[in-house]
Amino acid sequence: SDAPLKVCLADDEVESETGYLRIQLEQDLDLVYDEKSRRGEALDRALEAAAETIEHGDFEFLRRPRGGQGQPRFFSSSLSDLPADDAAGTLADPVLLELYARSGGAGERSAPILRYEPTSDTGFESESVSLQLDVLASVPRGARFDEGTRAAVLARLLSQLKRSKGEILARPSERVFRYLHFHPPPLGHTVTLLYPDASPEAEDAMALRRRGLHALLLLPLDRPLLRISNALSFGGPGRFPGKLLSVHESLGGSGVEGGRRSMVSGPYCYFHYMQDRFDDAGWGCAYRSLQTIVSWFVLNDYTRDSVPGHREIQETLVGLGDKPSTFVGSKQWIGAIEISFILDSLLGVSSKVLTFNSGEEIPTRAREIARHFETQGTPVMIGGGVLAYTLLGIDYNDQTGECAFLILDPHYTEDEDLxxxxAGAWCGWKRLGDQAAAGGDPFVKNAF
Known part of the structure; x- marks a missing residue:
């Protein structure tokens, strides 16, 4: 198969003994041909020339500092000057080496090279395709970078180069291709795929290929896991710089004996009062809960849209005819119905609103709530009276009826400090009768 698929071990239990090394090499493939039918032959010649360069192995390795701290440094092609402890990169932030062909040395000086590219009126076509090879390798921590490591790296680069032919031929309008690394949550290893550096429309056209890879790797078909936006960012700022993601992951148990946990599936961003220097304390809790919900769709790659701000939310509701024009710029609350309108309008997501006479009735719908998390996996906005919260999960014993709810509180007003x-229980397990972090009953008795 021409599918550019490569698997690399990344199990959690061996990560403490394994370092990660990432090697990048950019190749410009220059194609010249007299007929479209001979484009493949021209690509073969360009790939063979690139392969000879890699096999010759006359490279300098530029080490990029992890975390962006410090200055890049060059090392010899044998990597013998690279400290042994530099193999200790993590999967999230591997040691990055970029390969550059040497431009000179102790040998004879080369003459300047003049390159001639024929134009279309000569009967020839010429094009340049940029191909970024990107290898992710696992190495024992403390291991020495020797000639064996170098040979293995170059062999993997050659493999990626050869596998790229089918994808480049299949997409003649694309001029930039790059290998990307993925770590889908169900898998214990990474997956490396070649993608055109293309528009969202071009990525959508590759849906059939992604579906085939989902089937091959036994990945679920109900969520995107191999889109470009799913690729590992390797220490990059991410889509919500400065904000906390999935803050519930460090929590302990709920205390429910024999309960079954049903939880939010996938990452989300914690939105709360006073973020981004916007003062919405006292009225913006449902807006923040909505933003947390939308962030789940963003981070799990169901949408390329951004999380709406308060004004955009208000303008959308006015545009739908739900609110008067004076609503824009106001400090008026919104509730579950308005949130359902926004999700439908901005994301095309339908919602179900459950109404209770009292917050005390919520355990009677525990099975229904658990099923939502098991089948849909999104956060849920819950509200009683004038307060709104975000529900992230439920722990329910269907024999005793005992249950606890995982509540994310948007009323937090301080900095992004986990x-x-x-300590303030702004994210925690709550039962009927428990107090919210900001005070008061999250399950209001007279309205919910």
Whole structure:
């Protein structure tokens, strides 16, 4: 098969003994041909020339500092000057080496090279395709970078080069291709795929290929896991810089004996009062809960849209005819119905609203809530009276009826400090009668 698929071990249990090394090499493939039918032959010649360059192995390795700290440094092609402990990169932030062909040395000086590219009126076509090879390798921590490591790296680069032919031929209008690394949650290893650096429309056209890879790797078909936006960012700022993601992951148990947990599936961003220097304390909790829900769709790659701000939410509701024009710029609350309108309008997502006479009735719908998390996996906005919260999960014993709810509180007003959030129980398990972090009953008795 021409599918550019490569698997690399990344199990959690061996990560403490394994370092990660990432090697990049950019190749410009220059194609010249007299007939479209001979484009493949021209590509073969360009790939063979690139392969000879890699096999010759006359490279300098530029080490990029992890975390962006410090200056890049060059090392010899044998990597013998690279400290042994530099193999200790993690999967999230591997040691990055970029390969550059040497431009000179102690040998004879080369003459300048003049390159001639024929234009279309000569009967020839010429094009340049940029191909970024990108190898992710696992190495024992403390291991020495020797000639064996170098040979293995170059062999993997050659493999990627050869596998790229089918994809480049299949997409003649694309001029930039790059290998990307993925770590789908169900798998214990990474997956490396070749993608055109293309528009969202071109990526959508590859849906059939992704579906085939989902089937090959036994990945679920109800969620995107191999889109370009799913690729590992390797220490990059991510889509929500400065904000906390999935803050519930460090929590302990709920205390429900014999319960079954049904939880949010996938990452989300914690939105709360006073973020981004916007003062919405006292009225914006449902807006923040909505933003958390939308962030789930963004981070799990169901949408390329951004999370709406308060004004965009208000303008959307006015545009739908739900609110008067004076609503824009106001400090008026919104509730579950308005949130359902926004999700439908901005994301095309339908919602189900459950109404209770009292917050005390919520355990009677525990099975229905658990099923939502098991089948849909999104956060849920819950509200009683004038307060809104975000529900992230439920722990339910169907024999005793005992249950606890995982509540994310948008009323938090301080900085993005996970310690403060945990200490203040701004994200935690709650039962009927428990107090919310900001005070009051999250399950209001007279309205919910």
């Amino acid at each position: 310690g403060k959030i945990g």
